[in-house]
Amino acid sequence: MADPRDTLRKAAAGLGFDVCRFASASEPWSAGERLAHFVEAGRHGEMGWMETTLERRAHPTSMWDGARTAIVLGLNYGPGHDPLPELADRSAGYISVYARGDDYHEVIKGRLKTLAGQIAAKTGQDVKVFVDTAPLMEKPLAQRAGLGWQGKHTNLLSRSHGNWLFLGVILSAAEFEPDAPETEHCGRCTACLDACPTNAFPAPFQLDARRCLSYLTIEFAGSWPEEFREATGSRIYGCDDCLASCPWNKFAAEASESRVQARDSLVSPRLADLAALDDPSFRALFTKSPVKRIGRNRFVRNVLYAIGNSGDAGLIPSTRALLDDPDPVVRDAAEWALGRLLAA
Incomplete structure (x- = not known):
């Protein structure tokens, strides 16, 4: 049968x-x-x-x-x-x-x-x-x-x-015969834990989301503690360090589904361009993208933290332009970023 x-x-x-x-x-x-x-x-x-x-x-x-x-x-x-x-x-x-x-x-x-x-x-x-x-x-x-x-x-x-x-x-609600479950094959490898820029793993197989850059860039709405602002580097939406560092990726293949493949505009976008986004241009850039869910203000906050870590004096005008932003979290991020750029 x-x-x-x-x-x-x-x-x-x-x-x-x-x-x-x-x-x-x-x-x-x-x-x-x-x-x-x-x-x-x-x-x-x-x-x-x-x-x-x-x-x-x-x-x-x-x-x-x-x-x-x-x-x-x-x-x-x-x-x-x-x-x-x-x-x-x-x-x-x-x-x-x-x-x-x-x-x-x-x-x-x-x-x-x-x-x-x-x-x-x-x-x-x-x-x-x-x-x-x-x-x-x-x-x-x-x-x-x-x-x-x-x-x-x-x-x-x-x-x-x-x-x-x-x-x-x-x-x-129907009964189907189950497939065999998978067992754990990490062994003694700790590549993913070692790669985390914020030490978000208290122990193997445990996560403290409060220290995770994916949580901070996407789910957290306020101003970040300074240790995480520095640790985020240029990460402005999510973090792939623990995923991409895994040796099992050597068996992975590139996605064949065109809709989940990367858009050119979302691979290494320039921070100056992103800092200039207002709400309509943010929505236009991220049409059909999961990034749109966090809204312009939270996204620009993340961009400003990245600007503060860039060491790029050419981004000072973009940062100054946001010192009077209507959103207080964006203003705080702009002040921090400007201070970092000027000090550098």
């Missing part, structure tokens, strides 16, 4: 997904307990939604008690090269690889809905679709399904795609 999973894997591949695997959504796991410890320690920072949704996030059935199977999909967004040398250009901004193309939520969601419809039609059972916007822990599900494992940097790591997989999940 044909395995119904094979039909769905072929359908997923036809929709552009690079991997499709199955896991139990109802069996117990320890991920919820680990998340509770993370929140209790305050390591989630200002991401209050993690605390308010903690109970629903603890297990897939806490959110939907009818869930029996998780179909976990992966879409490769590999850059095809090591992006970290770009950080050497201090007059340009560094945008995380995942955010250089179209917003992956929009790229994946429609395809997930199409596949979910096929699953519902074949099984006659309810389905629900998730792309990182609901209280579902995708990474533990992905490890349970065998897509990869959560490395010492807490991100999903794949033996065939390295650190570069977008995840989507379909929960189904």
Whole structure:
């Protein structure tokens, strides 16, 4: 008898997904307990939604008690090269690889809905679709399904795609035979931990988001402590240091999906140009990009921190122009950046 999973894997591949695997959504796991410890320690920072949704996030059935199977999909967004040398250009901004193309939520969601419809039609059972916007822990599900494992940097790591997989999940009330889970293959390597510019990992497999540049550049709304302003270097949206430093990336391939490939305008954009963005030009530059979510003010704050680290006296006029910005956080960042440039 044909395995119904094979039909769905072929359908997923036809929709552009690079991997499709199955896991139990109802069996117990320890991920919820680990998340509770993370929140209790305050390591989630200002991401209050993690605390308010903690109970629903603890297990897939806490959110939907009818869930029996998780179909976990992966879409490769590999850059095809090591992006970290770009950080050497201090007059340009560094945008995380995942955010250089179209917003992956929009790229994946429609395809997930199409596949979910096929699953519902074949099984006659309810389905629900998730792309990182609901209280579902995708990474533990992905490890349970065998897509990869959560490395010492807490991100999903794949033996065939390295650190570069977008995840989507379909929960189904139907029972499918689960695939074998993946085991951890980090060994004694600490490359990701050693690469972190802010020492955001208290221990292997643990993250303190309050020290993470991805959290600070994207989720944190206020003025940063000075130690992090200096440590961010030219990183203005996200940080790839722990991801890009992993030796498993040698097996990764460049993304074939054109919508997640990097736009030329978002690879090493000039800080002077970014500092001049008003709200309409910010929205125009980041159309369909996840960067647009943080808004112009928070983004320009990040740009100013990068300007303060640039040592580029040619950026002094761009910085002075923002000393009277309507936003107090932008003004504070401009004052700090100008002081650094003048001192240099």
